[in-house]
Amino acid sequence: MIPVSVLTGFLGSGKTTLLGALLRHPQMERTAVVVNELGEIGIDHDLIETSDESFVQLANGCLCCNVRSDLVLTLVDLAARRRRGEVPMFERVVIETSGLADPAPILHALMTDAEVRRHYVIGGVVTTVDAVGGGEVLERYRESVRQIALADCILLTKTDLPQAQPARVASAVRRIHPECPLRTVVRGAISPAQLFAADHRSVVPPGAPSRAQRGYRLLEEGGAHDHTSGVTSVAILRDTPVHAATLSLFLSALAGNCGERLIRMKGIVGIVEDPERPAVIHGVQHVYPAPEWLPGWPSADRRTRIVCIGHELRPAWIRELLDLLDEEVADEAALRSRTREDGAHGA
C-alpha cells in the first residue's frame, strides 16, 4: 500500500516552498506529486523540481470540488502506470491542494473509493500556516480553519520574517486543534521523515502524552471548549471502557445530529468486551473507516480518549450522548442476559 500525504494550507502559506525543498531531499526520491492549482496557468510545476513522469498537475479548478473525477482517476492512473513501469516505482504520493481546498472530500475519496483503496492508504495531512498573516486568515476564512482541524501535523512557516507573530498564530492554531503536533519550519527546511511521521489515525503522539494531557486539561478547566471562528475542540476522557455497540451508535448519532459542523473526530476507545485491545476510530465529517483494533494499549494510559473538532459543537451534549448510549447498551445487555437466564430456568 502506498501512503498518500495531503499537503494543505491557505493561499500563500508556504506549501509550494515546502514541497520544493522536500523534493530536493534524498528521502523523497521515490515520491509522486499531485499538485492542484487554481487558475488556468500552472506555475507550481515550474517551482518544483521533480521528475515529469511522476508529477501530475490538476489545474482545472479546486481539487476538493472535483475530487471524484480528477483525483481518483489520477491516483488510479498513476498506480497503473507504476505497475506497467511507465513511471518510477514511487513509494509515496504527496497531494498539494489548492490554498482554498477543504481537505475533507479528498480524505473521503481516499477512505472510500474502492479502486483508490486497492493501492493507497492515507499517510497524513500536513497543514502549513504562515506566522505573518495566519492569525488573520484563521479569523476570516473557514477553509483555513478546516485545514487546521484536519491536520495531523501543522507547520508554522515564515517565522523568520520580521512581521511574524509566531506566538499569536500558534495560539490560534492551538485553540482549534490543541493536541496536533505543531512545528516551526523556515523555507521548507524539515526532513521528510519528521514530516511524514504524522499518521492520520494517531490520537495521542506516542511518547508525548504531556502535550495531549495539557490540551485535555485546558478543555476541562476552561469550560470544555475553545473558539476560533466558531470552532470547538471537544475532548472526552473516560476511565471506564464502553460497550462495542455504543461505539457505532455514538458515531451514528454524531453524524446524524452534528452534520457538517463536525469536521473531524478521532479517538482511542477501551471496549468492555475486549478491554485489552482498544479500538482506534477516526472520521472526517460523516465518513469513518471501520474501527481498527490495536493488539494492546500503546501506553500506560488506558483511558478512552476521543477528540471532536467542529463548528459550534456542544461539549456537554457530546459527553452526555456517549454516557447515555453506553448506559442504554449496558441496560439492554443486562436485560437480555436476564431473559436468557429465565429461559434456561424455565426449560
Added chain:
Amino acid sequence: MVQAADARIRAFLADTLVLWAVEGAVEPLAPPGVAAIRAADGNVVVRIERAPAGLPFRWVVRMQRGEVPAPGRPCASLVGLLNAIRRALGVEGGSPIRIAPGRS
C-alpha cells in the same frame, strides 16, 4: 431513580434543541411520559414516552396534532429517539454515517 433518569433525558433533550438551533422548551410529563417538547409558539409538538416493559423498543415518540397525540413511533435506542424527534420538528439532519472498509 426513574425520575432522575427522566430528568437527565429532559436536560439532554433541551441541550439537543440548542444544538439543532431549535427554539423550544422541554417539559416533564406524567409517567409513562418523559418529556413534551413545546415549540416557540407555545404548542406541544412532540411527546416522548418510555415504552412498556417487554417490548423490543425503549421509547415512543408521538407527534401532537391539536389535542390528540398521533400514533406513537417506536424507537429502539436514543439514536432512534433523536432521529424521530428531528423528523417531527422538521430539523435538517446531518449525513447518515458512512463506514468505509478498514485497512487491508
